[in-house]
Amino acid sequence: MTTLDRPTVSLLDVSSYLPENRVPTEYFTQFSRSDRMAKNVMFRSPKFRHHVAPGETAVDMAEKAVAPLIERHGADMIAGVDVLITHTQLPDNPALGSGPELARRLGLHPDWVLDVHNGGCAAFVHMMELAQTILQSTSATTALIVATQNCAGQIFTQSEIRKLAQAPVPGDGCGVGLLVKSDAAPILGVEARTYPEFAGDMSFTTNSDRRYWEEGIGQACISFTESKITKVFARGNRLVPEVALAVCDRIGVPSKEVNTFVTNQPNRLFLRNWRDALELTEENHPDTFDECGNLFAAGIPVTLDAENRAGRIKNGSLVLMSAFAHAGDFAAAAAVRWGAEPVA
Structure with missing residues (x-):
């Protein structure tokens, strides 16, 4: 086929x-x-x-x-x-x-x-x-x-x-x-990229010698060192726009013509940098960060649903989604022609 x-x-x-x-x-x-x-x-x-x-x-x-x-x-x-x-x-x-x-x-x-x-x-x-x-x-x-x-x-x-x-x-x-x-x-288009060389820069640790399923002291949590935080921040700034722009190129639409851009939402600075990279306004790049924080994988669909229920995504509009994972080992973007506007 x-x-x-x-x-x-x-x-x-x-x-x-x-x-x-x-x-x-x-x-x-x-x-x-x-x-x-x-x-x-x-x-x-x-x-x-x-x-x-x-x-x-x-x-x-x-x-x-x-x-x-x-x-x-x-x-x-x-x-x-x-x-x-x-x-x-x-x-x-x-x-x-x-x-x-x-x-x-x-x-x-x-x-x-x-x-x-x-x-x-x-x-x-x-x-x-x-x-x-x-x-x-x-x-x-x-x-x-x-x-x-x-x-x-x-x-x-x-x-x-x-x-x-x-x-x-x-x-x-x-x-x-x-x-x-x-x-x-x-x-309309999907771009997914894997970067295995970055997979080791985020860890799940108990801050002790204990592995998370073993008995002993220490509470399990996702962990970054300060040096790794700097690397992850630089990667995140680059990866989300890269895959988003790749989708825009594939479907033949300039990024500034995207009606709604929805990303994961680790922090406010990422959100600002990503919309600037795509030449979009805050209105075109909604988020739920101040109400919901970092929702990880749920961030994109929760924000889409909130915007859609508020009547801010019209049928026929171009919606672009983009996100990066963990310490940057995966990034993906997708564009859709919206068709879920609530019935009045």
Whole structure:
């Protein structure tokens, strides 16, 4: 099958869920032990973030995020999903992904259930590309992709971790996308790039000799050294515009003609630098950072859903998504012709 023969795949709709617990920055400042690190541009805090409730699982979050799709498109359509792809920042069961349990709760019997752990903050675009490939090359017609960020209220509130400069930045939330074989809201282009040489610059450590599953002292957390923070910042500034501009070149549209640019949202400086690189205004580059913090992989779909529900993404407009993952080992971008504007 040639590229011209492949069926069109559309991002038909998005929806999201934010936990009820809305946490102000003051919760963390009472524990802070490093004003110097907190002033680092990588760790400047949002005003608020949402934290998962005690006992709230990733599947609970995903089920709530999918509920608006069921309301808008009907239970039968969602139950008929052929492809289910999930990304969970902190799996509740490390031996089993969220997909099978989510399928059971939603009454799905998909031919494909994939739980992807790579992709990081770019996982939503990564899953879009995977779903598009499957829909174009098989008899499958519908895919549901789910990005769940659930480590803010579980990892970053630990007694020792909440003292760190990076603790106030993450927030929890879940965003989902519904993809179908149709030309209603076509995916116009995707660019995904892997940089394995950067994979070792972010670590998950207990700050002790203990590996995270072993007994002993130390609380597990994502860790960067100050020297690595500088490298990651430089990479992030470069990678997100690079893949975004590559998509613009592929579809033949100058970046400044993009109507809505949505990225991951590690901090405000990244957001400013990325929109400047694409010659866009703040109005064209919405984010939910001050309300939600860094939502990792859920940042793109949560922001898209918030903008769409507010009526700020019109059908037929050009939407460009772009993100980089971890310490820069992966970056991806995708452009779609929007078709999910809410019915008045």
